[in-house]
Amino acid sequence: MRILLVEDDPTVRAFVLKGLREAGHVVDEADNGKDGLFLAVSENYDVVILDRMLPGGIDGLRILETLRGQKNATPVLLLSALADVDERVAGLKAGGDDYMTKPFAFSELLARVEALGRRGRPESAPQTRLVVGDLEMDLLSRTVKRGGEKIDLQPREFRLLEFLIRHAGQVVTRTMLLERVWDYHFDPQTNVIDVHVSRLRQKVDKPFDKPMIHTIRNAGYILRAD
Amino acid sequence: MLLRKVRCFGPLLKRRLRWPIRSAGLNFALAYGLVFVISAGAFLSFIWWNTTGQLDHQVEVAVQVDALDLSHRWAQGGPSALSLAIQDRLDQNVDDDELYLLVGPDGRKFAGNLPGWPVVITRTDEFYELAIKRDGFRTNAKMHAYPLTQGFRMIVGRDVRGRQLVRHVLTDTLIWAWIMVSLLAAGGALAIRRIFRQVVRSIARTTAAVAQGDLSQRIPLTGNETDLVGQTVNTMLERINRLMDGVKQVSNAIAHDLRTPIARARARLEDANRTATSAEELHAAIDRAVMDLDRVTSIFEALLRIAQLEAGARRAAFTVLDMRPLLEGLSELYEASVEDAGLQLDFRAGAVQPVNGDPHLLQQAVANLLDNAIKFAPPGTTITLSVGMEGERLAITVADQGPGMSEDDLSRASERFFRAETARNTPGAGLGLSLVQAVMSLHGGSLELKAGQPGLFATLLLPVVPAVSRKG
Numbered sequence: 001m002r003i004l005l006v007e008d009d010p011t012v013r014a015f016v017l018k019g020l021r022e023a024g025h026v027v028d029e030a031d032n033g034k035d036g037l038f039l040a041v042s043e044n045y046d047v048v049i050l051d052r053m054l055p056g057g058i059d060g061l062r063i064l065e066t067l068r069g070q071k072n073a074t075p076v077l078l079l080s081a082l083a084d085v086d087e088r089v090a091g092l093k094a095g096g097d098d099y100m101t102k103p104f105a106f107s108e109l110l111a112r113v114e115a116l117g118r119r120g121r122p123e124s125a126p127q128t129r130l131v132v133g134d135l136e137m138d139l140l141s142r143t144v145k146r147g148g149e150k151i152d153l154q155p156r157e158f159r160l161l162e163f164l165i166r167h168a169g170q171v172v173t174r175t176m177l178l179e180r181v182w183d184y185h186f187d188p189q190t191n192v193i194d195v196h197v198s199r200l201r202q203k204v205d206k207p208f209d210k211p212m213i214h215t216i217r218n219a220g221y222i223l224r225a226d
Numbered sequence: 227m228l229l230r231k232v233r234c235f236g237p238l239l240k241r242r243l244r245w246p247i248r249s250a251g252l253n254f255a256l257a258y259g260l261v262f263v264i265s266a267g268a269f270l271s272f273i274w275w276n277t278t279g280q281l282d283h284q285v286e287v288a289v290q291v292d293a294l295d296l297s298h299r300w301a302q303g304g305p306s307a308l309s310l311a312i313q314d315r316l317d318q319n320v321d322d323d324e325l326y327l328l329v330g331p332d333g334r335k336f337a338g339n340l341p342g343w344p345v346v347i348t349r350t351d352e353f354y355e356l357a358i359k360r361d362g363f364r365t366n367a368k369m370h371a372y373p374l375t376q377g378f379r380m381i382v383g384r385d386v387r388g389r390q391l392v393r394h395v396l397t398d399t400l401i402w403a404w405i406m407v408s409l410l411a412a413g414g415a416l417a418i419r420r421i422f423r424q425v426v427r428s429i430a431r432t433t434a435a436v437a438q439g440d441l442s443q444r445i446p447l448t449g450n451e452t453d454l455v456g457q458t459v460n461t462m463l464e465r466i467n468r469l470m471d472g473v474k475q476v477s478n479a480i481a482h483d484l485r486t487p488i489a490r491a492r493a494r495l496e497d498a499n500r501t502a503t504s505a506e507e508l509h510a511a512i513d514r515a516v517m518d519l520d521r522v523t524s525i526f527e528a529l530l531r532i533a534q535l536e537a538g539a540r541r542a543a544f545t546v547l548d549m550r551p552l553l554e555g556l557s558e559l560y561e562a563s564v565e566d567a568g569l570q571l572d573f574r575a576g577a578v579q580p581v582n583g584d585p586h587l588l589q590q591a592v593a594n595l596l597d598n599a600i601k602f603a604p605p606g607t608t609i610t611l612s613v614g615m616e617g618e619r620l621a622i623t624v625a626d627q628g629p630g631m632s633e634d635d636l637s638r639a640s641e642r643f644f645r646a647e648t649a650r651n652t653p654g655a656g657l658g659l660s661l662v663q664a665v666m667s668l669h670g671g672s673l674e675l676k677a678g679q680p681g682l683f684a685t686l687l688l689p690v691v692p693a694v695s696r697k698g
Contacts, residue, residue: 086542103523105516156558182559186590187524189597189658195562218513 001046001117003027006036006063007079008054012102016049019106020113033058040067045074046117049109052080052091061094068095075116079104107219111171118167132168133225135204135212137161146208156181157200164213164223173220197221250422255415262407267400274396278389285368285384286353292324293372293382300374305330308380309337323385325360325367331377340381347371347381355386366390425452429459441467480529483656484522491518528657535587535664543584546691549620550575552585553592553613560596568605576614579690583669588688591665594658595624595684602628603681619671620688627681636675662686 003025007013013029020027028043030036033054040048040063048067050060064076077098078091088099098112130137134147142158144151153161160181164172174193178184197213205211214222247253292315299311305328312326316339327338335342339360347354350371358367369383428445429452435443444463445456491514498511557573564571592611599609607627614621631639638644639659659673662684666673671688 089543101527103519105520182555184559184589184593185586186593187527188559188593190560190563190600191566192559192563195566196559198566199562218516 001025001114002044003113003117004030004036004039004043004045004048006030006033006040006049006054006060007051008032009051015106016109019110023110023114025113032056033060033063037063037066040074041070041072047113048074048076049113050076050078050096052078052082052087061091064091064094064096077109077112077116079109105218107171107216108173108175111173111176111220114170115167115172115176118170130162130165132165132223133212135165135225137165144204146204149207151203153200153203156196157203160196160200161204164221168223168225171216171219171222176220249419252415252419254418255411258414259408259411262411263404266403266407270396270400270403274393277392277396281386281389281392282368285386286370289353289368289370289382289384293370293380296326296380296382297372297374300378300380305336305378308374312337323387325358325369325381325383325385327381328374329379336378338381340383343379343381344369350379360385425450425455429455433459436463436466441470479656480525483525487518487521487525491515491522494518525657528661532657532660532664535661535668541584541668543586544582545585546580547583547585547588548580549578549588549613549622549688552589553611553622556589556592556596557611560593560600564596564600564609567600567603569600569603570608572608572610572612574610574612574614576612578613578615578620579693581620581669581688582691583688587665587668591662591686592622592624594662595686598658598684599624599626599628599682602626604628607681615690616685616687618690620690622686622688623683625678625681625683627678630677630680630682631675633677636677639675659684 003020005013005016005020005027007016007029008031010031013031017027017029028039028045030039033056036050036054037058050063052060054060054063060078060080064078067074067076075097076095077100078096079100079102080087080091081102088101091099097116100109100112128138128140130139136145138144139162144153144158144161160177163177163181177193177197178188201211201213205213212223212225214224216222245253247256296308296311300308303310308328312328315324316326325338325340327340327343328336329343330336333343340358341360344354344356344358346356347369350373353368353370355366355368357364359365360367366386366389367383368386369381372380372382374380425448432443432445441463444460447453447456447460494511494515498508502508502511553575554573557571561571596609596611603609603626609627610623610625612623612625635644641660644656644659659675663673666686666688669688671686674683674685674687676683676685
């Protein structure tokens with residue numbers, strides 16, 4: 001993916017840049033709002049990562065508003081040290097697609113960026129069938145089969161699996177699952193998500209010889225065909 | 227022209243009008259003296275006016291009675307009888323204050339003690355008050371002229387020296403009273419100034435000491451009116467003291483609770499840097515250090531959130547909510563982990579009325595209670611999440627059958643960083659219930675903790691939306 005990173009803190013910028021490049025992405029960088037806005041407007045990116053507070057008079061929110069004002073729908077992930085929920089709402093209202101507060105784990109950032117990049121490529125027709133390897137999901141009849149064998153899932157488990165399948169091959173974090181599958185925006189102290197994933201595994205992986213849902217240490221989960 | 231003039235004199239006037247005396251005590255004394263002089267003046271004027279009026283009236287009546295009597299004599303016996311009568315009266319007049327004069331048509335004096343007809347007396351229908359000379363000294367007299375038959379004329383009057391005397395006495399009184407009052411006012415001013423100064427000094431001393439950092443100082447109360455100020459300042463100091471204590475306590479706790487994971491992370495990294503022999507070891511140490519730092523971040527976030535909630539600035543997301551589906555969702559989310567911990571989750575929902583609140587915050591609050599219950603409940607027991615009405619309020623209760631808390635701990639449970647002794651070995655920072663408490667305060671509700679038999683009952687009480695405003 002082509003990614004633009006606009007971040008003024010050199011340490012954070014270098015850290016994110018290195019990580020994204022290692023993950024195989026092409027990354028352009030800018031350390032101020034002016035250059036960031038210029039690049040964002042003139043080049044074509046799959047995802048833009050914007051710091052909210054930037055030097056030089058143009059902050060992240062201004063860049064975002066300018067982009068959206070020009071009907072540019074490039075997915076934007078906002079980074080901010082402002083953890084306030086109202087700040088988050090302001091960022092999303094301005095047209096941001098995702099919001100992360102500093103400090104963050106790189107794995108979380110990578111997972112979210114990759115999820116956004118996929119969202120940026122619109123599918124030609126609304127899908128009714130999702131297939132990963134020998135796992136099939138029919139969105140109309142709401143049934144799941146693996147290797148031709150039917151798997152019974154609870155509604156919530158179905159949605160959890162649907163999310164994993166839609167992001168197959170990508171790492172999804174626990175926070176992403178909590179936000180997207182349950183629509184909760186708080187930080188549970190207990191391992192609620194892990195338990196739900198492990199229940200799903202019981203049904204999707206346990207009866208078969210090859211597991212598809214993998215745990216990525218310090219990051220989250222990934223669903224893979226191989 | 228005139229307007230312009232007035233305008234250019236304006237500032238001058240203003241400057242001149244500004245009162246030059248700054249001392250409150252002196253001003254008070256001046257006002258005090260002025261008021262006293264005005265009131266004494268008014269009082270004495272009233273006495274003067276009343277007394278002289280009375281005297282005047284008496285004189286007039288006496289003169290008129292006298293004149294009537296004398297006219298009878300005239301009618302009976304003519305000039306000779308009247309002269310005799312006048313002489314008679316003058317002889318009998320011990321006070322020597324009666325004045326008479328009888329003159330013939332040619333102006334010749336027939337009888338009386340006035341030297342001659344005063345030129346100013348021309349009319350016979352009114353009283354005259356004049357200064358006259360009598361027996362060699364000047365005096366004031368009130369006189370009335372009466373016409374008689376055959377061209378004779380008569381004056382009857384009274385010497386009003388007495389009234390002069392009264393006036394002198396009253397004027398003297400006024401002057402002396404004014405002097406006394408001025409002295410008293412000056413003395414009073416000095417006394418009041420002293421009292422003012424004393425009070426202000428006492429307050430100033432205390433506040434100066436407080437400004438220097440000694441928060442234990444209080445203004446001594448003396449029992450007079452200034453105690454109101456003293457008490458207010460003392461109350462303010464109490465509050466500042468309590469807030470300072472709170473801040474001190476929290477910052478100590480922050481220092482401890484943040485220092486510990488930071489120190490741990492530092493130690494791990496340093497140790498790994500010195501002793502790690504393989505890349506795996508190094509990675510493991512770094513991972514653990516990152517986890518410690520994440521813990522620091524989450525404590526920070528929780529603290530900031532609590533502070534934000536306590537500032538009461540987060541009502542933007544408030545909406546009318548049905549708590550039942552919200553709790554059902556949470557119960558569904560938590561059911562899996564409750565069962566995973568070998569427990570059972572029992573969700574009981576009664577009929578409820580909607581509340582006005584922030585759904586995310588309320589979810590967070592209930593989630594914190596559920597997290598606690600899972601943390602402390604022994605395996606095999608049941609956690610009950612129930613919702614229903616308790617009077618006019620909505621009650622959400624999370625009950626567990628864990629070890630519960632002692633009475634002492636219950637009262638301190640929602641303090642920041644408070645952890646009961648029994649909870650020392652479980653993970654957590656002691657901020658969960660503080661956050662719940664803060665969320666409840668923001669919603670105008672309360673958190674109640676009760677010891678169960680066994681276990682802990684944590685109840686959130688929320689005010690419901692009144693039926694009237696729901697319809698509207």
